[in-house]
Amino acid sequence: MLLTMPSGRTLGAPIAAPTTFTDLAAANAGTALTANDLEYNVGAAVAYHRRVAFFQGNGGAQNVATSAWTPITLGEIIDVHAGHSDSSNPARVAADSTGTGDDWYLCVGMVPLAAAASGAGVAGIRLNGSTIYEGAKLPLGSAHAATMMVAELLRVQTGSSQYVELMAYQNSGGTIATQASGTKLPQFAMRWACSNTGDLVAAPSVPRTWTADDLLTADLAGPGQVPLNTHIRDVVRWLRYPPVARVDSRSTTQTLNSGAWTSIQMTGGSIDNYDGHSTSVNNTRYTAPRAGLYFVYGLAAVNEAAGATGYRASRLAVNGTTFYAGTSCEPASTSLGTAVPACAHIRLNAGDYVELQMRPQGNNVTVKSGTGDSSRLIVVWRGL
Structure with missing residues (x-):
């Protein structure tokens, strides 16, 4: 309404x-x-x-074909500004149904895939039926439903035909259904975060x-x-127009050594409205320009060579001394790579900095650097 x-x-x-x-x-x-x-x-x-404009919805059991991206059909729980339809294109969520803004929206999704003997699963978010921003890439298992998380900060035109979709991918070699029992089912939320332009x-x-x-x-x-x-x-x-940022590892050539926690270099990005990040000086850091409570999401995405061993782990680091644990898993897929997220609400003072770190154990890995599959760090001010 x-x-x-x-x-x-x-x-x-x-x-x-x-x-x-x-x-x-x-x-x-x-x-x-x-x-x-x-x-x-x-x-x-x-x-x-x-x-503010906010959508939250759940999905059900739905088949995901092998080696193909599938949009997840959603049912509404909350739809404050009427950006979703249960009957017409129910996988799509628009920014809202009125207005002429061009604003930034924080999108967060979960995709649980049923047990499979082999392969990896990936969660993604697609903008306007085009670019897919990939999230967690985890190995599937024969005895459990693997759940992949994805988060993105996207600029979406309001009052237009632009939309966002939660996506799923798997490469097991056969069809796998999304898990939909109890509280383990696909979930997606999209919330207004920031105007596209404003005053500092x-x-x-x-x-x-x-x-x-x-x-x-x-x-x-x-x-x-x-x-x-x-x-x-x-x-x-x-x-x-509060502080928000989305920086990523596009165009980086960084190698992460086995057995060590390493901060990931962020050499690109799409928004950093209060200049909390530099692509050339300490480019692993986002420095809080104002004090407050921030939502921080990092995705450590790396390439995997044949015969990869050990595990991959992610975490968030504040000022190099305080750590927030993320995800750990075995290597996911030689063809897809591995991507492990970490997220937390963190209270930062002005001048504090946060980094995304990864620890590969077993062999060295290289950081992914493509448009949709790169590592990324998202920071959104949420309150005092």
């Missing part, structure tokens, strides 16, 4: 640019602050950001408690003065 303000404004996307208020000389008559001004700059912004501002402080004696100003600050550009405009700017 879409939200509608009293003026009739439909909240399909956050407001494009909050008003910048101006202080006038005492002798000049200003423009009255009207209810419409407050609805646009306060009401609409708060209403959207407390109920300070993280908001605790909201002001207003009093009857407050004097509203644009920028003037002093006893009893409340600068609206600080308490309204910049807060709205922050909510629509």
Whole structure:
């Protein structure tokens, strides 16, 4: 269900640019602050950001053919901005059904595949029926259902024909069904994360408690003065444009040595709006530009040679001293490689840095560097 303000404004996307208020000389008559001004700059912004575009859905038992990508059919659990249909193309999720924005969405999915005697499974996310961004690549097993995770930060046009799909792939040599028993079933969530463009501002402080004696100003600050550009405009700017980043290992030629934890070099990327990453200086790091709670997802994706042995493990490292464990598994596939994710909500101070690390045990491996199969690090600010 879409939200509608009293003026009739439909909240399909956050407001494009909050008003910048101006202080006038005492002798000049200003423009009255009207209810419409407050609805646009306060009401609409708060209403959207407390109920942003969000989809969550589950899949069922579905056959996945060997050596072919299959979109996963989804049923709705939550669909805040009407971006999904249960009857028409139910594997597809649009950003939302209204608006003209071009924003970034955090997409997270799980694909459990039934037991198989051999082969590997892969979870992926496909944008607009074209590029597939691959997630975990794990070996399948004869006694359990392997579950692959994938996460992506994608720029999706709203109010258009653009869409996102959860995908599954396996190379066992025969058809395998997705697992759908109890709580082990395909899952997918897609949530608005950030506007495509905006202003870099300070993280908001605790909201002001207003009093009857407050004097509203644009920028003037002093006893009893409340600068609206600080308490309204910049807060709205922050909510629509918080720090996010997606960096990856495209074009890297890095080798990871057996028996050692190594930070993966991130030489490419698609967004880093607060300049937390450099492709040339300490390119394994994302440095938090503002303090807060961040969702961090890393995918360590490597090539596998014939006869690969041992295991592959991933983790997240903060300042090189605090670690968040990820996934470990045996090598997945000579033809596909292995990809192991790690994710966590991490509280970072401004200046703290986070890295994705991998430990291959058994033999050295090289990091993947393609458009859709590279290693990647995704960071999204979630709160103070």
